[in-house]
Amino acid sequence: MEPRKRLVLIRPLAGVLDSVNPVIPIPLLAICRHLDLDAYDVVIVDQRFPHWRHRLERALAGDVLLVGLTCLTGYQIHFGSALARFVRRRRPGVPIVWGGVHPTAEPLQTLRESFVDFVVVGEGEWTFPELVDALAAGIEPTSIPGVGYKTPGGSLRLNPPRPLMDISGLPDLPYHLVDMRAYVADLEDAPFYGVEGARGCVHNCTFCYNLGYNQRQWRPRDPGILADNLARVHRDHGVRNFFIADDSFFVSAKRALTFARNLVDLGLRVSWGTEANVSMMARLDSDALSLLARSGLDFLSMGVESGSRKVLEFVNKPVDLDEVEAFNRRLRRWPIHPKYTFMTGTPVESKADVRKSVDLVRLLLHDNPRALIQAFYMATPYPGTVYLEQCRAFGFEPPESLAGWADFDPFAVARHLPWVRGDKKQLFEFMMYCSMFVDGKVDYHLSDSLAGRLTAMAGKAYRPLARFRFFHLLYRPYPEAAAFKLVNSAQKVLSTVVA
Numbered sequence: 121m122e123p124r125k126r127l128v129l130i131r132p133l134a135g136v137l138d139s140v141n142p143v144i145p146i147p148l149l150a151i152c153r154h155l156d157l158d159a160y161d162v163v164i165v166d167q168r169f170p171h172w173r174h175r176l177e178r179a180l181a182g183d184v185l186l187v188g189l190t191c192l193t194g195y196q197i198h199f200g201s202a203l204a205r206f207v208r209r210r211r212p213g214v215p216i217v218w219g220g221v222h223p224t225a226e227p228l229q230t231l232r233e234s235f236v237d238f239v240v241v242g243e244g245e246w247t248f249p250e251l252v253d254a255l256a257a258g259i260e261p262t263s264i265p266g267v268g269y270k271t272p273g274g275s276l277r278l279n280p281p282r283p284l285m286d287i288s289g290l291p292d293l294p295y296h297l298v299d300m301r302a303y304v305a306d307l308e309d310a311p312f313y314g315v316e317g318a319r320g321c322v323h324n325c326t327f328c329y330n331l332g333y334n335q336r337q338w339r340p341r342d343p344g345i346l347a348d349n350l351a352r353v354h355r356d357h358g359v360r361n362f363f364i365a366d367d368s369f370f371v372s373a374k375r376a377l378t379f380a381r382n383l384v385d386l387g388l389r390v391s392w393g394t395e396a397n398v399s400m401m402a403r404l405d406s407d408a409l410s411l412l413a414r415s416g417l418d419f420l421s422m423g424v425e426s427g428s429r430k431v432l433e434f435v436n437k438p439v440d441l442d443e444v445e446a447f448n449r450r451l452r453r454w455p456i457h458p459k460y461t462f463m464t465g466t467p468v469e470s471k472a473d474v475r476k477s478v479d480l481v482r483l484l485l486h487d488n489p490r491a492l493i494q495a496f497y498m499a500t501p502y503p504g505t506v507y508l509e510q511c512r513a514f515g516f517e518p519p520e521s522l523a524g525w526a527d528f529d530p531f532a533v534a535r536h537l538p539w540v541r542g543d544k545k546q547l548f549e550f551m552m553y554c555s556m557f558v559d560g561k562v563d564y565h566l567s568d569s570l571a572g573r574l575t576a577m578a579g580k581a582y583r584p585l586a587r588f589r590f591f592h593l594l595y596r597p598y599p600e601a602a603a604f605k606l607v608n609s610a611q612k613v614l615s616t617v618v619a
C-alpha cells in the first residue's frame with residue numbers, strides 16, 4: 121500500500137479572546153466528511169491551543185500534499201495570512217488552499233495573494249475531496265466546480281459555482297480527527313458547538329451573509345439523524361450541553377418538534393440551544409413549547425437587532441416588536457432562556473433610536489428573569505452583503521485587498537465607517553462594550569477554564585455600574601473603553617508575533 125499523503129488543515133486564531141471557549145473547528149471537519157481517509161492522512165492544527173506551533177512544524181515535516189485554511193472575515197485574516205506565510209517559508213512547494221465564508225465572498229481578492237494558491241468557494245464537502253484527488257494525481261483542477269486557481273501564466277480563474285448540497289442525510293462530523301477532550305474539557309456549563317441541524321435561512325436581512333451564500337435556501341438535516349448525532353456525541357464524549365450551529369432552526373416547526381420528540385424518546389439527558397426567529401417561535405402552541413422544554417431546549421438565540429422600527433426597516437429585519445415583547449412574557453412559563461441579539465452603528469441610527477433599543481432591553485430583562493441579551497455588536501458591512509451596498513451610499517469604501525478586511529470585526533470596524541465619528545462613535549462603542557455586562561451572560565456562557573472564570577468574576581463585579589450607565593445612556597466619559605481597546609489593539613501585534 122502507498123504511504124498516505126498528508127493534508128494539513130489549519131484553524132487560525134480569530135482574536136485574542138478566541139481561545140477562551142474553543143469551539144470545535146466544524147468547517148475543517150466538514151470538508152473531511154467525504155474524503156478517502158484510507159488514502160490521506162489528515163492533521164488538524166488549531167491555533168487556539170498553545171502547542172499549535174509544534175504540531176504544525178511536525179505536520180509540515182511529512183509528505184504534505186496541501187495545506188488548507190478556513191477563514192471568516194475579520195481578525196482571522198490577520199492570523200490566517202501570517203500562518204500561510206509561515207507555511208510558504210517552511211514548505212515553498214506545497215499548495216495552500218483557502219476556504220470558508222470570507223474566501224467565498226471575496227474569492228479573487230483572496231486568490232491574488234502570493235500565499236494563496238487555490239480558493240474553494242461555498243460548501244467544501246465535495247469540492248475539497250475532488251481538489252485533493254486532482255492534486256494527488258497531478259491534474260489541474262480546471263473543471264472542478266467551486267474552485268478558484270492561478271494559471272501557469274499567473275492569471276486568476278474561477279470555475280463555475282457548485283450547486284448547494286442536499287444535506288438531509290448528512291453524516292456526523294468525523295470527530296475522531298480532533299482530540300475531542302480539548303473541546304469538551306471545559307464545557308461544564310458552556311454549550312458544545314459541533315452539530316449542524318440545517319443550513320441557510322428564508323429571510324434576507326441586509327447585513328447577513330445568507331442571501332449571497334445560501335441564496336435564501338433553507339436546507340434541513342433529517343431530524344432523526346440529527347437526534348442520533350447528539351446521542352452519539354453524548355455517549356462517546358460525555359457532552360451534555362449542545363449548540364446546534366444553524367442560522368435558523370425552526371423554519372419547519374414540524375421537523376423541529378419531530379427532533380424534540382426523538383430526543384425525548386431516546387431518553388437523552390442533554391440540553392441544547394440554537395438560533396431562532398421570534399415570529400416562528402411565537403407560532404408554537406403551549407404543547408409544542410412544553411415538548412421542546414422536555415427535550416432539553418435550554419436557550420434560543422433570537423435576532424431582534426433594534427428597538428427602532430426605522431432601523432429594522434433599513435436592514436430588512438423581519439421583526440415585530442410587539443410580538444417580541446409578548447413572546448418574551450409568554451416564554452416565562454418554560455425553563456428556556458431567550459437570548460436576544462442586538463446591534464448598533466447603522467448609518468441611519470440616531471441617539472433616539474439607540475434609546476429605543478435600551479428601553480426594549482430593559483423591558484425584556486424585566487419581563488422574563490431568564491432573558492439574556494447578546495452584546496450590541498457594531499453593524500459590520502461584510503463582503504457579499506446588501507448592507508455593504510447600503511453603506512456605500514453613506515460614504516463607506518470597501519477594502520481592495522485581503523488584508524484590508526482583517527479589521528472588519530465588530531470591535532475594530534468603526535474606523536472604516538464614516539458616520540461613526542465623534543459623539544456617535546462614543547455612543548456606539550459604549551453600547552457595544554457596556555451591553556456585555558448588563559445581564560448574566562458572562563456567568564452563563566463562559567467555560568469553566570481559568571480564563572473563563574476570571575472573565576466571569578470581573579464581569580460580575582462590573583455589572584451594577586454597567587447597568588446604571590447602560591439604562592441611563594451615560595456614555596460620556598467612558599474610561600472603561602480604554603481597557604477594551606487595549607485588548608483589540610493586541611490582535612495585530614499578536615498575529616505578527618505568533619507566526
Ligand code: B12
Nearest residue numbers: 134146147150188189190192193219220240243244497502
Ligand atoms: C458557530 C459560529 C460561530 C462560533 C465559531 C466561529 C469560528 N470562528 O469558528 C462563534 C460563536 C465563536 C462565532 C463568533 C462569531 N461569528 Co459566527 N457563526 C457561527 C455559525 C453559526 C456556524 C459556523 C459553522 O460552523 N458553519 C458550518 C460550516 C460547515 O460551514 P462553513 O463554515 O461555511 O464551512 C463550509 C464552507 O465554507 C467550506 N469551508 C470552510 N472552511 C474551509 C476551508 C477549506 C480549506 C476548504 C477547502 C473549504 C472550507 O466548506 C465547509 C463545509 O461545506 C455561522 C453561521 C453559519 N451557519 O455558518 C456564523 C458566522 C460564521 N459568524 C459570523 C460572525 C459575524 C461572527 C462574529 C463576528 C459575531 C460577532 N458579532 O461577534 C463572531 C466572531 C467570529 C470570529 N472572528 O471567529 C458570520 C461571518 C460573516 C463573515 N463574513 O465572516 C456568520 C456567517 C454568521 C452570519 N449570519 O453572518 N460564530
Ligand code: SF4
Nearest residue numbers: 321323324325328367
Ligand atoms: S434571520 Fe438571521 S440568519 Fe436569517 S437572514 Fe436574517 S440575520 Fe441572517
